[in-house]
Amino acid sequence: MLQYYFLLGVRNLRRNPALTALMVLILAVGVAASVSTLTILHMMSGNPIPHKSERLLVPMVDNAPTEGYTAGDERNDDQLSYRDAANFLASKLGDRRTAIFGVGGTVEPARKDMNVFNVGGLANTHDFFTMFEVPFLHGQPWSEKEDAANADVVVLSRQLAEKLYGEANPVGQRLMLLGFPYQIVGVADTWNPVPRYHRLVGGSGAFGEADEFFIPVASAIRHEASFNGSMNCSKGRDPGFQALLDSECTWIQFWFEMHDAGGRADLQNYLDAYAAEQRKLGRLQRAAPNTVYNVMEWLEQQKVVGNDSRVSVWLAFGFLLLCLVNTIGLLLAKFSVRAAEVGVRRALGASRREIFHQFLIESAVVGLAGGVLGLLLSLGALTLIGQSSDQLKVVAHMDWSMLLTTFAMAVGAAILAGLLPTWRACLVTPALQLKSQ
Structure with a gap:
């Protein structure tokens, strides 16, 4: 059933391509800004020799x-x-x-x-x-x-x-x-x-x-x-x-x-x-x-990671939160026009839980698309940052952990943004929708 809902979510992306593209773009920009700054902080503050840093x-x-x-x-x-x-x-x-x-x-x-x-x-x-x-x-x-x-x-x-x-x-x-x-x-x-x-x-x-x-x-x-x-x-x-x-x-x-x-x-x-x-x-x-x-105490004592770097990460995540608010509004608009579809499915025996799963997985598909685009934007941003100075070039590159974080953040953000619209979709009354048809 999850596979069916996933494929259904992919097909539903084409229902309103302009609205879908706008959601994906907003989510991708927010994720790219967050991941770019987080990647630099991750590279700057990581343990350079973890297996012996205490010695x-x-x-x-x-x-x-x-x-x-x-x-x-x-x-x-x-x-x-x-x-x-x-x-x-x-x-x-x-x-x-x-x-x-x-x-x-x-x-x-x-x-x-x-x-x-x-x-x-x-x-x-x-x-x-x-x-x-x-x-x-x-x-x-x-x-x-x-x-x-x-x-x-x-x-x-x-x-x-x-x-x-x-x-x-x-x-x-x-x-x-x-x-x-x-x-x-x-x-x-x-x-x-x-x-x-x-x-x-x-x-x-x-x-x-x-x-x-x-x-x-x-x-x-x-x-x-x-x-x-x-x-x-x-x-x-x-x-x-x-x-x-x-x-x-x-x-x-x-x-x-x-x-x-x-x-x-x-x-x-x-x-x-x-x-x-x-x-x-x-x-x-x-x-x-x-x-x-020890190594990590020495990095802290030398203030390798300054407060300005941490503030930049918080500002980037604040921007991501703003993008999520806009995504919630767009998902509400997208799901509200499908009230008749939800009413018919409910009348045919679909439970609210099944409706919830369908629409939440559809939100995750949006997040996955946003993650792919966000990854490309992040790589482009890191390349531009690395070209700005030799010192930033050393830290402005993405490892596997940050690559996975990009997708996890995009899908997680989309699911989070989709909770309210999905919950609203589950409240549709089948009788009212059938009478209006």
């Missing part, structure tokens, strides 16, 4: 001066000094650890047809690639021994490798990078998580472009690589790279990977003990609380 932790200690500080003031810096990062690396706490900071400079291609050009990348430890599950196209990450030996090794992004070497495997070759010869040990496959949770501070931001290369922290320090990112020197510092390393300037991000979610308490205890020890040495005099963030 990836950011440690924070406050090394700012005490001048002007009042207990309870919020920390306004989200990076670490080199001294603290080096101590955390030496702690051997957790399964893996990595310091991260941006570096930039030039590449001198071996090809005669290419000129020197600028690139930007990251300095990190070998644990970085396993922690954040970076896929590899060729080769592999450098080893712990190469980290300890300050080796000049590099992992290229797929984009940079193809620019320099085409489709060939460049592993084992040497590349003049940042003014020094680096040996290529691997090529990372396309990898740019959304959002870029591993490096939210500085760099290209939460939705920026992927890094072009990766080199060891020790190598970047030894070569005094040009820093590429944000830096806070609240106490000031003397000129020179060594002075930067010895200063309290904060410019390095840090991540721990713990064995399980329970390792968070171990890290918190370590930070508290570390801060107490550093205070004895004359540092960390603010005695501010030491904090630990």
Whole structure:
């Protein structure tokens, strides 16, 4: 019977094509506006690494001066000094650890047809690639021994490798990078998580472009690589790279990977003990609380999803509600002219429940048609939004969950809009309709 009502609903769409087209269009526009904004919010606020986000932790200690500080003031810096990062690396706490900071400079291609050009990348430890599950196209990450030996090794992004070497495997070759010869040990496959949770501070931001290369922290320090990112020197510092390393300037991000979610308490205890020890040495005099963030807490703390994005979603759903009100009016008009049909069906023995099912399924057919058109409009809107900026291009695309949401929202909205008209249709009195014929 449901199949019959569905086919009947499809045929009834052709009874009044202008009215049907108007209902489908209104519903599609409302769904498209809602789904487009909801898709962007979904991509921006999703968990980029759900299976281990509770085990990836950011440690924070406050090394700012005490001048002007009042207990309870919020920390306004989200990076670490080199001294603290080096101590955390030496702690051997957790399964893996990595310091991260941006570096930039030039590449001198071996090809005669290419000129020197600028690139930007990251300095990190070998644990970085396993922690954040970076896929590899060729080769592999450098080893712990190469980290300890300050080796000049590099992992290229797929984009940079193809620019320099085409489709060939460049592993084992040497590349003049940042003014020094680096040996290529691997090529990372396309990898740019959304959002870029591993490096939210500085760099290209939460939705920026992927890094072009990766080199060891020790190598970047030894070569005094040009820093590429944000830096806070609240106490000031003397000129020179060594002075930067010895200063309290904060410019390095840090991540721990713990064995399980329970390792968070171990890290918190370590930070508290570390801060107490550093205070004895004359540092960390603010005695501010030491904090630990997992991935989702870090995204929230960095305000990756702003209030304006949430407000946009609410406004879009308000527009959808307005579209529903108009759809209800059109369905009332569509069903009211079929009162005679309902009267005849009731006189022939159809129950109010059967009438209700028929008209509600017909509303769902309208919603399905609106969902197809709404999906096309949503894809078009997302394409236009993505073309407006490089950052929006990263989040302005639809996944399978949002694809299904589009149809569910359209059909659900149509059924909701059809409840009142359907209920009114069920109240038709068969005798009155038969007398009027």
